[in-house]
Amino acid sequence: MSAQRPLYFEDVSVGDAFRSGEHALDEAQIVAFARQFDPQPFHTDPDAAEHSFFQGLAASGWHTASITMKLLVQSLPLGSGVIGAGGEVTWPRPTRPGDTLHVVSRVLEVAASASKPDRGRVTVECSTLNQRGELCQRLVARLVVMRRPG
Amino acid sequence: MSAQRPLYFEDVSVGDAFRSGEHALDEAQIVAFARQFDPQPFHTDPDAAEHSFFQGLAASGWHTASITMKLLVQSLPLGSGVIGAGGEVTWPRPTRPGDTLHVVSRVLEVAASASKPDRGRVTVECSTLNQRGELCQRLVARLVVMRRPG
Numbered sequence: 001m002s003a004q005r006p007l008y009f010e011d012v013s014v015g016d017a018f019r020s021g022e023h024a025l026d027e028a029q030i031v032a033f034a035r036q037f038d039p040q041p042f043h044t045d046p047d048a049a050e051h052s053f054f055q056g057l058a059a060s061g062w063h064t065a066s067i068t069m070k071l072l073v074q075s076l077p078l079g080s081g082v083i084g085a086g087g088e089v090t091w092p093r094p095t096r097p098g099d100t101l102h103v104v105s106r107v108l109e110v111a112a113s114a115s116k117p118d119r120g121r122v123t124v125e126c127s128t129l130n131q132r133g134e135l136c137q138r139l140v141a142r143l144v145v146m147r148r149p150g
Numbered sequence: 151m152s153a154q155r156p157l158y159f160e161d162v163s164v165g166d167a168f169r170s171g172e173h174a175l176d177e178a179q180i181v182a183f184a185r186q187f188d189p190q191p192f193h194t195d196p197d198a199a200e201h202s203f204f205q206g207l208a209a210s211g212w213h214t215a216s217i218t219m220k221l222l223v224q225s226l227p228l229g230s231g232v233i234g235a236g237g238e239v240t241w242p243r244p245t246r247p248g249d250t251l252h253v254v255s256r257v258l259e260v261a262a263s264a265s266k267p268d269r270g271r272v273t274v275e276c277s278t279l280n281q282r283g284e285l286c287q288r289l290v291a292r293l294v295v296m297r298r299p300g
Binding site: 144 | 183186187188189190191192202203210211212213215216217219220223230231232233234235236237238239240241294296
């Protein structure tokens with residue numbers, strides 16, 4: 001990326017790629033998030049999780065998604081912020097205690113708004129990978145991106 | 151719903167509907183979640199948010215998604231747990247401080263697994279509504295649902 005930062009709609013092109021920093025996940029984080037938002041034994045109880053669908057403690061998918069968002073806010077230098085209209089998410093494998101996650105984002109589509117001249121829609125594929133490069137989450141996010149003000 | 155609870159794959163039919171309890175959201179929750187996972191001024195700073203895209207403090211979409219998950223865990227009485235393989239999410243309007251959310255879920259599709267006889271795929275539309283019945287999030291979730299054991 002050689003584009004001027006912060007980036008606005010006119011700076012973004014299909015194929016642009018961004019790599020985030022890392023987030024190290026541990027059991028305490030997984031359990032704390034799950035107790036609040038996804039209180040199921042395979043997310044909150046390491047012993048019970050051994051005999052569950054996940055065969056061991058796994059992070060809530062929404063925890064993985066939330067960590068992904070934190071990494072996106074740090075790595076997508078959009079001048080108007082990272083504003084999602086929606087997206088498609090899949091979790092091909094569980095995120096585990098001890099995993100260190102990073103996100104690789106790639107712009108799939110750029111479309112000016114037909115009705116609002118100050119903005120456009122940018123579709124970004126965000127791959128959340130663990131320390132072995134295995135895909136823990138794939139998010140195709142539809143972002144609202146503003147044109148440069150003034 | 152007159153089906154036996156907990157519910158397993160063979161108990162679920164297209165059109166089955168579930169209504170969750172409520173979650174009351176306030177500014178402190180919105181700011182705390184956003185500081186951890188979505189640190190952008192329109193989610194963390196009520197004053198800065200006034201002049202932002204959202205024209206006032208708004209919850210991170212991932213916060214709305216996480217609260218939705220909490221309400222789903224309480225309201226979908228699946229014997230094997232609420233296990234998501236993925237889904238499509240949209241946020242038609244912001245979730246605001248003072249909103250009280252509930253989730254209405256409706257089964258859209260039920261499909262036995264072709265390769266794994268112990269389970270199937272259930273697609274559920276989960277509408278997260280505020281106290282005025284306005285749609286804050288629509289999630290079409292693809293769940294893995296196990297057959298009754300034994």
